[in-house]
Amino acid sequence: MAVAASRTKQKVNRLNRIAGQVRGVAQMVEDDRYCIDILTQLQAVKAAIAKAESEILKDHSACCVAEAIASGDAEEQRAKFSELVDLLERTRR
DSSP, X not given: OHHHHHHHHHHHHHHXXXXXXXXXXXXXXXXXXOHHHHHHHHHHHHHHHHHHHHHHHXXXXXXXXXXXXXXXXXXXXXXXXXXXXXXXXXXXO
C-alpha cells in the first residue's frame, strides 16, 4: 500500500504544481504581460496536464484494467475496455 500512497502523493503534487502554473498565468494576464509569453506558459500548462493524464491512465491500466483481466469476469473486462474506448472517443471530439 505504501507504493500506492506514494504514487497518489506524486499525482497530487503534480496537480498542485499545475494549479500554481495556472494561477501564474492568470497573474500574467492581470499584469498585461506580453501575449506570446502568456501563450508559452499556457502551452507548458497543457503539457503538464497531458503528463498528469498519462500517468493516471497508466495507473488505471496497471491497476483497474489488470484486475478486471485477472478476475476472469468477462462483464467486468468489457466494462473496463468500454471505459477506455469512451475516454478515447471523448478526447477526439
